[in-house]
Amino acid sequence: MTVEVRGDYRMETPGVKVSGTYAFVFCWTGTMGKDDEDYLLVHNDCDLTTWEIEEKADAEGALRVLTTRGFPDKPALKVNYILKLEDGLHVDFAIEGFTVPRTIAAEGFELIFPATKGNIARFGYLNYDLFVRTGSNNLVMDEKAILRGPAEKTFDWTWKHQAWVQKQERTIFQANAHKTKVKIEITPR
Helix, strand or coil: CEEEEEEEEEEEECCEEEEEEEEEEEEEEEEEEEECCEEEEEEEEEEEEEEEEEEEEEECCEEEEEEHHHCCCCCEEEEEEEEEECCEEEEEEEEECCEECCCCCCCCEECCCCECCCCHHHHCCCCHHHHEEEECCCCEECHHHHHHCCEEEEEEEEEEEEEEEEECCEEEEEEEEEEEEEEEEECCC
């Protein structure tokens, strides 16, 4: 499975504007085997093959820039399971984010990265699925096609969330968006 993501985020409050862009690619490999009527998923490898981020902050006229080399955090892909349902095999994953901004000391917010349909509990306060704008994050593979031979399917979606948040005595604008492309290739043995 290959997961490609491009996104951006913003935070604004009186006197402070922060914006960031990022791009990353994960290559995940694993095996799956029949377990009665379901499947067991075994993780083999997960590589973050591409990781780029840049954050710019303008705090009362002082500009600060932080690039990938100086950024302390990276996304982490968690492939949870493959679930067999009536309509096929559902692949479930979530990519863990981190708090931004990092260029200035400010009230941060969680940078939300892609997740497949149904990861509501992962984000606590936010139902990820409600903010999918185009495409679908419901990754379903046809079980019969997989059993007949190599199967390949590509999924893509765009996601966006923005809100004004009251923290202490300040109002803060927070925005977070990304485009995701997932390619799944399964080869039976």
